[in-house]
Amino acid sequence: MSTKRDAVPDIPKAADYLIASKTCELMSLQYFLQMGRLVPCISSLVHGLQRERGASNVFLGSAGETYVNERQVLSEESDRLRAEFEQALAEIHQELTGHPVSSRLLNQIASALHSLEGLGELRRCVVARKITAESATQDYSCLIHHLIAVVFEAADTAVDPTIAGPLVAMVHIMNGKEFCGQERAVGSAGFSSGRFSRALSQRMAHLCEAQERCLEVFSNFADAGSLALWQEVCGHDRESEIARLRRLSLSVGSFKDPGSQLADQWFKLMTERIDALKRVEDSVEGCFHASCIERFGDARNSLAHQETLIASLDTEGASTQPVLVLCDSGSGGNTGDAFSSGGVSQQTGRSIFDLVQEQTRRLRQMNDELQSAREALEDRKTQEKAVLLLMQHRRISNDEAHRVLRKLAMDQGKKLSDVARALVSMADVLK
Amino acid sequence: MSTKRDAVPDIPKAADYLIASKTCELMSLQYFLQMGRLVPCISSLVHGLQRERGASNVFLGSAGETYVNERQVLSEESDRLRAEFEQALAEIHQELTGHPVSSRLLNQIASALHSLEGLGELRRCVVARKITAESATQDYSCLIHHLIAVVFEAADTAVDPTIAGPLVAMVHIMNGKEFCGQERAVGSAGFSSGRFSRALSQRMAHLCEAQERCLEVFSNFADAGSLALWQEVCGHDRESEIARLRRLSLSVGSFKDPGSQLADQWFKLMTERIDALKRVEDSVEGCFHASCIERFGDARNSLAHQETLIASLDTEGASTQPVLVLCDSGSGGNTGDAFSSGGVSQQTGRSIFDLVQEQTRRLRQMNDELQSAREALEDRKTQEKAVLLLMQHRRISNDEAHRVLRKLAMDQGKKLSDVARALVSMADVLK
Numbered sequence: 001m002s003t004k005r006d007a008v009p010d011i012p013k014a015a016d017y018l019i020a021s022k023t024c025e026l027m028s029l030q031y032f033l034q035m036g037r038l039v040p041c042i043s044s045l046v047h048g049l050q051r052e053r054g055a056s057n058v059f060l061g062s063a064g065e066t067y068v069n070e071r072q073v074l075s076e077e078s079d080r081l082r083a084e085f086e087q088a089l090a091e092i093h094q095e096l097t098g099h100p101v102s103s104r105l106l107n108q109i110a111s112a113l114h115s116l117e118g119l120g121e122l123r124r125c126v127v128a129r130k131i132t133a134e135s136a137t138q139d140y141s142c143l144i145h146h147l148i149a150v151v152f153e154a155a156d157t158a159v160d161p162t163i164a165g166p167l168v169a170m171v172h173i174m175n176g177k178e179f180c181g182q183e184r185a186v187g188s189a190g191f192s193s194g195r196f197s198r199a200l201s202q203r204m205a206h207l208c209e210a211q212e213r214c215l216e217v218f219s220n221f222a223d224a225g226s227l228a229l230w231q232e233v234c235g236h237d238r239e240s241e242i243a244r245l246r247r248l249s250l251s252v253g254s255f256k257d258p259g260s261q262l263a264d265q266w267f268k269l270m271t272e273r274i275d276a277l278k279r280v281e282d283s284v285e286g287c288f289h290a291s292c293i294e295r296f297g298d299a300r301n302s303l304a305h306q307e308t309l310i311a312s313l314d315t316e317g318a319s320t321q322p323v324l325v326l327c328d329s330g331s332g333g334n335t336g337d338a339f340s341s342g343g344v345s346q347q348t349g350r351s352i353f354d355l356v357q358e359q360t361r362r363l364r365q366m367n368d369e370l371q372s373a374r375e376a377l378e379d380r381k382t383q384e385k386a387v388l389l390l391m392q393h394r395r396i397s398n399d400e401a402h403r404v405l406r407k408l409a410m411d412q413g414k415k416l417s418d419v420a421r422a423l424v425s426m427a428d429v430l431k
Numbered sequence: 432m433s434t435k436r437d438a439v440p441d442i443p444k445a446a447d448y449l450i451a452s453k454t455c456e457l458m459s460l461q462y463f464l465q466m467g468r469l470v471p472c473i474s475s476l477v478h479g480l481q482r483e484r485g486a487s488n489v490f491l492g493s494a495g496e497t498y499v500n501e502r503q504v505l506s507e508e509s510d511r512l513r514a515e516f517e518q519a520l521a522e523i524h525q526e527l528t529g530h531p532v533s534s535r536l537l538n539q540i541a542s543a544l545h546s547l548e549g550l551g552e553l554r555r556c557v558v559a560r561k562i563t564a565e566s567a568t569q570d571y572s573c574l575i576h577h578l579i580a581v582v583f584e585a586a587d588t589a590v591d592p593t594i595a596g597p598l599v600a601m602v603h604i605m606n607g608k609e610f611c612g613q614e615r616a617v618g619s620a621g622f623s624s625g626r627f628s629r630a631l632s633q634r635m636a637h638l639c640e641a642q643e644r645c646l647e648v649f650s651n652f653a654d655a656g657s658l659a660l661w662q663e664v665c666g667h668d669r670e671s672e673i674a675r676l677r678r679l680s681l682s683v684g685s686f687k688d689p690g691s692q693l694a695d696q697w698f699k700l701m702t703e704r705i706d707a708l709k710r711v712e713d714s715v716e717g718c719f720h721a722s723c724i725e726r727f728g729d730a731r732n733s734l735a736h737q738e739t740l741i742a743s744l745d746t747e748g749a750s751t752q753p754v755l756v757l758c759d760s761g762s763g764g765n766t767g768d769a770f771s772s773g774g775v776s777q778q779t780g781r782s783i784f785d786l787v788q789e790q791t792r793r794l795r796q797m798n799d800e801l802q803s804a805r806e807a808l809e810d811r812k813t814q815e816k817a818v819l820l821l822m823q824h825r826r827i828s829n830d831e832a833h834r835v836l837r838k839l840a841m842d843q844g845k846k847l848s849d850v851a852r853a854l855v856s857m858a859d860v861l862k
Contacts, residue, residue, distance in 0.1 A: 011517045012524050014548060017541035024531030086442045093443050099530060100455030103590075104798070107790045110448035114787055117445060159534075356545055359538045367535070 014352050015310045021359055022303045025160070029296040031101060032163050034092040035154050036292045039170065040285050041085040042147050046174065047278050048078040049147075050181040053140035054271075056126045057185055060133035061192065075123055082116060089113075105153040112150050115143040137185050141178075148174045156377050161369035162295050166288035168373045169221035173230075173284055176214035177277040183207040184270035187249055191263035196249050199399075204249045206399045209406065213416070217376050218284075226283040233276045242269050306355060313352060379417040386420035389427050445783050446741045452790055453734045456591070460727040462532060463594050465523040466585050467723045470601065471716050472516040473578050477605065478709050479509040480578075481612040484571035485702075487557045488616055491564035492623065506554055513547060520544075536584040543581050546574040568616050572609075579605045587808050592800035593726050597719035599804045600652035604661075604715055607645035608708040614638040615701035618680055622694035627680050630830075635680045637830045640837065644847070648807050649715075657714040664707045673700050737786060744783060810848035817851035820858050 055071040089096075089109070100106060122139050125131040131139075151174060155167035186203050190196040196204070219227055233239075245266050383405070390401035409419040486502040520527075520540070531537060553570050556562040562570075582605060586598035617634050621627040627635065650658060664670075676697050814836070821832035840850040 010521060010524075012520050012540075012544065014541045014545035016524075016528075017537050017544060020528040020531060021534045021537035021541060023528070024534040024537055027531060028534075089443050090441060093441075093447075097447075097451040097454070100451060100458060103452045103455040103459075103790075104794050106448050106452035106455055107787065107794060109443075110445045110452060110783075110787045111791065113443065113448060114445035114783055352541075352545055356538065356541045359534075360542065363535050363538060 014356060015313075018352065018356055018359060019303070019307060019310070021363075022299070022306055026296070026299045026303055027099070028101075028159060029163070029292065029299050031095065031099070032154075032158065032160075033292045033296055034095045036289055037088050037092060038085070039151060039154070039167075039288065040282075041081070041088045042151055043170075043174065043278075043281055043285055045078070045081040045085045046144050046147050046178070048074070048081040049140055049144050050178070050274065052078045053137060053144075053181070054184065054267075056123075056136050056140070057133050057188065060126060060129060060131070060136055061189070064129050071126070078119075082119075086113075086116075102153060102157040105150070105157055108146070108150050108153045112143075112146040115146045119143065133189070137182075141182060144178055144181075148178060152377070152380075155373070158373070159366070159370065160295060161366055161373060162291050163288070164370055164373035165221050166223065166284060166291050168376050169218050169223070169226065170281070170284045170288055172214045172218035172221070172376075173226075173277065173281045176211050176218060177274060177281060179207050179211035179214060180270065180274055180277060183211065184267065184274065187245070187266050187270065188263055190249055191245070191266045196251075201250055202403065203399050204246065206402050208246060210402065217380075221373065221376065222284060223287040226280055226287060229280045229283050233273070233280060236276070238269050238272055241265075242273065245269070309355065310352070379420075382417060382424055383420045386423045389423060445787060446744075449783065449787055449790060450734070450738060450741070452794075453730070453737055457727070457730045457734055458530070459532075459590060460594070460723065460730050462526065462530070463585075463589065463591075464723045464727055465526045467720055468519050468523060469516070470582060470585070470598075470719065471713075472512070472519045473582055474601075474605065474709075474712055474716055476509070476512040476516045477575050477578050477609070479505070479512040480571055480575050481609070481705065483509045484568060484575075484612070485615065485698075487554075487567050487571070488564050488619065491557060491560060491562070491567055492620070495560050502557070509550075513550075517544075517547075533584060533588040536581070536588055539577070539581050539584045543574075543577040546577045550574065564620070568613075572613060575609055575612075579609060583808070583811075586804070589804070590797070590801065591726060592797055592804060593722050594719070595801055595804035596652050597654065597715060597722050599807050600649050600654070600657065601712070601715045601719055603645045603649035603652070603807075604657075604708065604712045607642050607649060608705060608712060610638050610642035610645060611701065611705055611708060614642065615698065615705065618676070618697045618701065619694055621680055622676070622697045627682075632681055633834065634830050635677065637833050639677055641833065648811075652804065652807065653715060654718040657711055657718060660711045660714050664704070664711060667707070669700050669703055672696075673704065676700070740786065741783070810851075813848060813855055814851045817854045820854060 052071070052074040055067045055074045059067040059071045096106065096109075118139075122131075122136065122143075126136050148171065151167065152171045155164060155171050158164035158167055183204065186200060186207060190200050190204070215230070219230060222230065245262065248262070386405055387398060387401040390396060390404055391398060394401075394404070396404070405416060405420060405423070408414075408423075409416045412419060483502070483505040486498050486505045490498040490502045527537065527540075549570075553562075553567065553574075557567050579602065582598065582602045586595060586602050589595035589598055614635065617631060617638060621631050621635070646661070650661060653661065676693065679693070817836055818829060818832040821827060821835055822829060825832075825835070827835070836847060836851060836854070839845075839854075840847045843850060
């Protein structure tokens with residue numbers, strides 16, 4: 001009795017749901033404005049961890065002789081960046097968990113936080129030299145992987161193409177840069193020991209190719225400014241030197257003149273490359289942030305505009321005829337068999353019908369434009385799945401699995417993503 | 432100063448985000464429990480409108496001589512079903528708009544409500560015979576189309592495969608039944624006039640094929656009970672009679688013995704078929720409802736279980752070592768190049784790490800299982816898009832466009848959805 005409102009709810013009107021649809025877009029953009037605060041923190045933390053990984057590697061490789069201070073300084077820097085990340089996360093915690101958007105994103109944040117909780121123990125092992133350089137590298141890489149995956153999942157939840165595009169560019173430059181970091185570590189190991197074993201050489205090839213694939217996808221989604229920066233990186237003199245050293249690493253066996261000269265040169269060049277990639281990454285992040293703000297402003301104005309329009313229709317409404325709906329054959333676009341012609345004539349003035357149709361068209365267009373970003377993310381998921389399948393079925397390593405996949409694609413003259421898709425679709429049969 | 436909580440937010444823990452991930456799943460299922468209340472209302476309202484459309488058709492076809500009362504009674508029945516739909520919508524209005532999930536779904540509800548607002552005017556035109564039978568049919572069909580599209584959009588927002596599957600089955604049986612209703616109307620026009628024009632005959636062929644395609648997709652996603660019901664429909668004696676009349680309709684020209692006998696027989700058989708399909712639809716709806724309740728119960732228990740586990744880990748936690756994370760190469764699955772081996776040993780007991788990994792695996796598996804439902808919906812969107820493109824480029828009718836598409840598929844020996852996809856991907860070039 002006290003809840004008259006609950007007992008007899010108002011009958012909802014088309015205009016209410018049009019406003020709700022616009023409001024939903026706005027809320028989603030607000031969510032990305034918040035999420036967006038995490039992205040630069042993750043980017044910087046990953047960069048810090050990559051540097052700490054490099055220093056730890058050298059420290060362990062030298063049996064604790066060199067890079068004692070450097071490692072210490074860089075690990076303190078990582079702690080500062082980690083605190084910034086956790087602070088940003090704490091500040092948007094309510095937003096992320098109050099209106100949760102994606103179970104996968106939240107679980108990926110849990111993975112990243114859990115990995116970070118193990119960082120102290122990893123460092124104790126490094127300092128006490130209870131761990132090999134290789135294992136330490138793997139643990140750092142795993143932590144970095146979990147952090148980048150947070151950005152991947154964020155990109156995967158975006159429904160607005162102007163948000164999804166920059167995020168896809170972001171996740172691919174981050175991954176490309178991470179492959180570059182791993183390539184630096186593997187190359188350092190080879191050059192400083194004076195020879196590349198078959199396994200090391202193959203790993204170099206894999207990291208180089210994987211990096212190029214990521215950066216190719218990145219360049220498909222990057223804004224003009226970031227793309228120009230990236231092209232500067234590609235055109236830099238350093239690149240031909242890197243290419244020369246890469247070729248050396250592919251010829252298995254000992255060098256004529258090992259020394260530590262090549263190792264130093266390699267480390268220096270690749271560090272420059274990584275820093276240059278970080279600047280491209282910062283540019284992409286800036287573009288993503290600007291897109292979020294711009295789209296949010298647009299959506300807020302559009303909502304206000306619609307509310308004004310609808311209010312004006314309401315006051316005129318009493319005198320106008322109810323309108324019969326003519327079916328735009330694409331409208332709703334999804335079900336049944338809409339008619340292409342006929343029906344009863346449309347009102348000539350602007351009506352709720354026009355506004356709803358306009359929103360339908362906009363949402364459909366946004367969905368179409370989102371398609372390529374979605375496909376890039378799907379391709380990546382499918383390739384990872386195919387690699388995992390190959391590893392399990394044939395009991396081979398990750399590198400080996402990537403190589404098998406690439407060979408399949410080459411032999412069949414198909415795209416890597418198509419081969420991966422075919423493999424995954426055959427998985428049930430192969431079991 | 433008064434907002435100490437805001438100023439120094441707690442640093443979030445992995446366990447918090449694991450719980451948040453589970454809570455997000457639960458909220459999504461709760462949303463579908465609410466949305467699910469709309470589905471039977473839409474199903475019944477569509478059925479009511481299909482019957483009203485049929486009666487209006489006969490009424491207009493007889494120049495207002497017959498079905499005067501029948502039409503009136505059925506339109507009152509539709510009003511009752513419409514009130515039920517609007518009541519259900521009003522009851523979940525808060526849920527739908529407070530935590531909005533999909534702009535497209537909300538806008539589709541706006542389209543449906545707006546179409547319903549035009550129903551009164553349509554009926555006045557029918558009663559006053561100011562509209563042709565053909566135009567009235569088209570307007571009713573358009574309204575029905577908007578209502579079914581609401582279920583389509585609901586299916587498109589589902590992230591849980593046990594929810595998405597039944598919704599995909601639902602939307603396809605609804606569409607199949609609607610094609611059947613349209614076929615009844617077109618066939619009635621042909622049989623009662625004693626001849627099928629070329630256009631009418633082609634329309635019959637299109638509606639029959641479109642119907643079969645929908646019911647094929649339906650049968651891929653239907654539960655065992657609904658599938659058995661559907662197979663009963665297929666095996667019924669009535670079907671061979673319907674097949675015979677369909678063949679007649681495909682031979683353009685006059686019949687030897689027109690009369691109204693064939694028309695009556697056709698109308699009766701198809702009405703029986705539609706009613707039988709409605710019973711299959713009810714069964715699918717029941718299965719969808721049961722899935723929602725079951726999954727919601729499971730998810731609630733799982734969340735409670737995790738909370739208990741995490742609490743017990745917290746109390747033990749003080750004594751256990753922090754765990755270094757070993758990277759399962761599929762973990763996160765999406766970014767970077769996870770390592771397949773090495774790393775530091777895992778804790779043997781159950782840890783937050785295990786729980787997070789378990790959730791990662793579950794979410795990945797759910798996503799994989801969702802794939803086929805997603806593809807079925809995508810195929811449908813792509814086909815509609817291809818049809819719209821053909822209509823616009825070649826200025827042909829909806830039927831004609833469907834026929835062109837089918838012919839392309841047949842000539843190239845490809846699936847309809849593949850041909851549609853190829854066409855849509857070429858659209859930019861064709862502009």
